[in-house]
Amino acid sequence: MGRRIRVLVGKPGLDGHDRGAKTIAAVLRDHGMEVIYTGLHQTPEMIAETALQEDVDVVGLSILSGAHMTLFPRVRAELEKRGLGHVLLTGGGIISKEDMQALEEHGYVQLFGPGTATDDIADWIREEMVKRWKNEEIPL
Amino acid sequence: MQDLLEIVERLFAGDRGALARLISWAENRDSRFPAALGQIYPRVGRAWRIGITGPPGAGKSSLTNGLVQAVRARDETIAVLAIDPSSPFTGGALLGDRIRMEERTQDKGVYIRSMAQRESHGGLARASSDACDVMDAFGFDRIVVETVGVGQAEYDVMGAVDTVVVVLCPGAGDGIQAMKAGLLEVADVLCVNKSDLDGADRLILDLEDALRLRRPRDPAAAGAGAMTPPVVATSAHEAEGLDDLLEAIDSHRRHLERGEVEDLEKIRRGKRIAQVRRVVGERLEEELWSSSGHTATVDSLLEKSITPYDVAEEILGSVLGVSPKTP
């Protein structure tokens, strides 16, 4: 058995709904990934620190609170601070098209809006990781 | 080679990213891992390794969290390896132990790593011992290994740690069930968690009874001690009994270090030997079924309606270079 994709599924911010996060965690597991599930109310620092300790390939955030414009960039910054710029940051939630575009243009993340089929997210992550592994883009 | 020296150097400098990456190397059977382990091996052997095992939901993770807190209160450092099952169908895993230890994430004296069981069958993952070695070389004072929640006795953990704590809780069976599953035999310390719930006192009495009936483990067996395991009551929820649990673990440690039953070095050596045998076994099995075409042999031989035993003899004959046994 070869390498497995390790994903951290996190739920930053103050809203108390983790159904979305749990659903995506289960879907990624069913797609053969190893999912580290962390609880509600994670701070960007906690998420990045967990990503470091767990040596994950992907961080997926579910943000329903509307705070995505601040949370995604902050998580990205905390990851960079720990030398984890290579980690694939993705996520979803209730995010408008404009916000999504703005975040993606700044190179913060790859996002999935409401209504994306969860299987598509899993497929996208797999393709992305296969590509990176093939090109050996993961630094030590 | 460059990678290897760099990562080892970073590990020795206290870089947790390097620690995490080396564990991934072990898990993914990265070809660089064996050499890296060779580099760090002189620093392995200082940490005290504690196994936490017991049925699903007994509170292993919650208790580990409490234990980490108690250890930190003494200003010692601690690493946690938390193992959860993988799906045999998809290979995926949901690693959820960490959620009980969230408050510990920011503490620099603590490192927590979740690991999927992958192809292993017991309560550990194949790379568990390697991961512990890396954590040990990093310099942690203690290492806790939380096994997959298996209701049955988890024997692998005995070979991987110095002190085995078996966690039980009221409502998940009585003393007889614990005896039946052999959990009492693997325990160096028995912990009755959820002591805040009804039935905990009863379970403690049951266990103490059961322990009186137990014969001391064969001292020649790996990790054995003639000590009767103490029964400690804890409530991870109410942070009760955690110091008692730590004290029971330390008392077992002192017992082993005094060498009354058997020399600690000898016990640890026994575990290393078991590890070597395991690695050799795994490699042999891989070699056997991957490259050399024995799978095809099995296929073709089974066609001839001879029994699996006969096929096995054929294969063993060709591998070991002896002629098949004639009845």
Ligand SMILES: Nc1nc2c(ncn2[C@@H]2O[C@H](COP(=O)(O)OP(=O)(O)OP(=O)(O)O)[C@@H](O)[C@H]2O)c(=O)[nH]1
């Ligand atoms: N009442 C009570 N509940 C507890 C206690 N410790 C843990 N629990 C609860 O028991 C459940 C399982 O706890 P975990 O710590 O996840 O148990 P575990 O043994 O690690 O579970 P697995 O890893 O899934 O086998 C959770 O709902 C905990 O909140 C305790 O001391 N008292």
Ligand SMILES: [Mg+2]
């Ligand atoms: Mg657990």
